[in-house]
Amino acid sequence: MEVKIVSTQQELQDAFSVRKLVFIHEQNVPEEEEIDQYEDEAAHFVLYDNGKPAGAGRFRTVDGVGKVERICVLQETRKSGSGKAIMNKIEEYAKAQGLPALKLNAQTQAIPFYEKLGYEVISEEFMDAGIPHRTMKKSI
DSSP states (O other): OEEEEOOSHHHHHHHHHHHIIIIIIITOOOHHHHSOTTTTTSEEEEEEETTEEEEEEEEEEETTEEEEEEEEEOGGGTTTTHHHHHHHHHHHHHHHTTOSEEEEEEEGGGHHHHHHTTOEEOSOOEEETTEEEEEEEEEO
8 A cells, every 4th residue: 555645637536536436426425515626725645555546635734734634545445554544644744844733524433533543523513515524633
């Protein structure tokens, strides 16, 4: 497994293909909500498993902290450390930017995954794309 910071159009398409499979097809998120106005300003990450795209994530700086977004892994690649690999690469990237903390909006079913990585819940539950979420934060 290898996580890359997207630097080519093909890598970006690979990241989008994973996001579409997970969020649009698996979780029924409307495409217009999944692919949004922040794509051009974000840093994108793609995870390759045996040369095939299997995970993705996105990162932006918002209000002086890193905002981790769109973390997803194909069903057949879950439980293999792939999500953690994506998060570690994003955290490295954020540290290199000198940011003090990371924030994300986690689907409630994913909260235990993020807690294992050191994130803490800092909000009440809210709905996003019809899915319950809570905001989480981690100092880095």
